[in-house]
Amino acid sequence: MSEPTGTAPTENTPRAFGWCHWHQGHAGGVRLIEVIEQGSGAGGAQFACEPCRAVYGLIPYADR
């Protein structure tokens, strides 16, 4: 119940509500940061909220 099942929030919506992988909690305005392609295990997409992007200097995947 603490983690999503892999269903990504709407990636094109700037104010999407979703899971932030950096502070390990739900937040509004998450953006897709990294896409991890793995056949098995904990692969998938990593999202970060706005404060975490500022703190860690993260660049949204779509802005690269």
Ligand SMILES: [Zn+2]
């Ligand atoms: Zn965060």
